[in-house]
Amino acid sequence: MTTAKRDTYTPETLLSVAVRVFNERGYDGTSMEHLSKAAGISKSSIYHHVSGKEELLRRAVSRALDGLFGILDEPGAGRGKAVEQVEYVTRRTVEVLIAELPYVTLLLRVRGNTATERWAMERRREFDHKVADLLKAAAAEGDLRADVDIRLATRLLFGMINSLVEWYRPHPDAAEREQLAETVVHLAFDGLRTAR
Amino acid sequence: MTTAKRDTYTPETLLSVAVRVFNERGYDGTSMEHLSKAAGISKSSIYHHVSGKEELLRRAVSRALDGLFGILDEPGAGRGKAVEQVEYVTRRTVEVLIAELPYVTLLLRVRGNTATERWAMERRREFDHKVADLLKAAAAEGDLRADVDIRLATRLLFGMINSLVEWYRPHPDAAEREQLAETVVHLAFDGLRTAR
Structure with missing residues (x-):
């Protein structure tokens, strides 16, 4: 049996x-x-x-990390102005998070008690730094508001994106998923408010 | 002893x-x-x-909830246009979260296994709904982008604010705390990007 x-x-x-x-x-x-x-x-x-549960953890978070780092190699992440690149990466991060929801959820919850967890946290920070670098470049090109601290903006941006693992429930409608990614990009880069 | x-x-x-x-x-x-x-x-x-640990939980989450609901009774939350009210509530929510960090952290982590936890979750949803109502009013007054779903915007806004409990470390400098609340409001309502 x-x-x-x-x-x-x-x-x-x-x-x-x-x-x-x-x-x-x-x-x-x-x-x-x-x-x-x-x-x-x-x-x-x-x-x-x-070999054991740590290997399963490593494979699971690797799948999430491969999804995220893969975004940075896509043409949209390296083409055009930095602000367009960072908008592209934001949109695709939401899409990868939705597509690999349980894997990214696990990645975001690891807390660093084993070597694999510490490695996963380190790789996750590396991804955040890549996005922060894009935000810095966009600020240098004059496309981001000068009064916003980039380190803080990166944390708030990922705070908003990563909150999806707490409330998002898989939706069969592809248009709905696209709409979600678009809304995150709009909120983060254009804000909720109509032009003052 | x-x-x-x-x-x-x-x-x-x-x-x-x-x-x-x-x-x-x-x-x-x-x-x-x-x-x-x-x-x-x-x-x-x-x-x-x-009487036991559940009473301690109830007192702790009550302190967080009293802080949050108290904001809605402040003059700034009822004065002016709805968009100004919701910006005010957003700013003050960040300030209360920072001032009552361990209490709000606990509130955000309760998961509903006891009557007290379910009550706390219900009250928290009630607060979120009050903010969603303000966002709806601001949209009706034409001050929010028409292409953003309010329910989704509310979740993303709280996702961003609530992420603070994961990474914020108490800072003795009051100016720094104010700056943080301002940045959240700017990001959420005006976006990171300079005007297109």
């Missing part, structure tokens, strides 16, 4: 179960026993696929 | 210890034993002040 079930498991499906359990119980609060029960396979079957 | 310590304890100091422990361990993960150790007094001494 266990053998039959194990054969139907792929590293990919095991990963999606693990991410769900990590998000529900917290990474620290998740044991191999919990993963085994949630996946419906024995612990030894899990060890057949991965 | 225990008696002497108990005498120096006030409900106020016990509350501040409890809030720290709740924020560190989570409300669910905190026992009376943890509170007793953190406060350095016996459990029976704690019961001298309060």
Whole structure:
């Protein structure tokens, strides 16, 4: 029975179960026993696929990080004025967050008790710094308000984007997802208010 | 010894210890034993002040909620155009969040397993709705961009404001705190970008 079930498991499906359990119980609060029960396979079957829960964490946050860093290599992130690039990266960050919601949720919740968690936090900060650099460049080109501190603006921008993992529920309508990304860009760069 | 310590304890100091422990361990993960150790007094001494940990939670989130709802009664929240009122409320929400940081942090983290938690979440939603109503009024007066969904804007605005509990560290400089509140208002209502 266990053998039959194990054969139907792929590293990919095991990963999606693990991410769900990590998000529900917290990474620290998740044991191999919990993963085994949630996946419906024995612990030894899990060890057949991965070395342990830290490897599952690493794979899960890597998927989120690959999605985010991939944005920076897209043509829209390197073309035109810096302000256009940073608007593009903001829009795509929202889209990646929605597309990889459980993985990005996990990434945003890791707190640094293991080497993998610290590595994930470090990579996440690296991404934030890349966006801060784009904001700095946009300010230097005169396209951002001079009275806003860039470090603070970066934190507020990511605060707004990352809050999505708390309230966003997957929506089947692609137009709705696009609308969400557009609204974030509008709010952050043009503000809610009509021109004064 | 225990008696002497108990005498120096006030409900106020016990509350501040409890809030720290709740924020560190989570409300669910905190026992009376943890509170007793953190406060350095016996459990029976704690019961001298309060009926249990749920009363401490209720007092703590009440302090945050009183701070937030108090804003709505201030003259600035009822004077002038709706857009000015909502800008005022946004600025003051940031200031209250900073002034009552551990209490608001706890309020934002409660998840609804007990009656007190569900009550706190309900009151928090009520506050969000009041702000959404102001945003709607501002849109009706033509002062908000017509292409932004108000429900979504409210969530993103609070997403940005509430993210402060994750990264803000108390700053002794009042000017710095004011600057932070101003930046949130500027970003949300005017956007980061200079006029196109």
